[in-house]
Amino acid sequence: MDTDSFEKYEQNPINQLWDDILFLPIVGMVDSARAQDIMDVMLEMAERTGARFAILDIRGVSVVDSAVANHIIKITKSTRLLGCTTILTGVTPAVAQSLVNLGIDLGDIATSAQVRDALKLAFNELGYVIHQQTSA
DSSP states (O other), X not given: OOHHHHHHHHHSXXXXXXXXXXXXXXXXXXXXXXXXXXXXXXXXXXXHHOOSEEEEEEEXXXXXXXXXXXXXXXXXXXXXXXXXXEEEEOOOHHHHHHHHHHTOOOTTSEEESSHHHHHHHHHHHHTOOOOOOOOO
């Protein structure tokens, strides 16, 4: 792995939460260069792991402008071409209001309020059943 690739992964730490499920928390400012790095990391991991879902958590992003929103849309479309559905989570009230005010249409992008809800959605789509084990 070269220095540039290492920096991309270090700044955008994507994890495999479960079989077929990736998770990428985004924290801090997202400009065009970082958005491209996020897309590169997501696509590479989706291809390498064969993941069917990627949870993109933007709770740590305080400002979403039209450029960032368009990059999110591009990421979801690109991963979808690899057979991986991106679930956008962690949308704060301020970010939701910004997206609506900008007229950004996220209509065909799966969204959830919390990471746990996104994980439940992915589990359901994959046919996984999770239940709490009772103690004997």
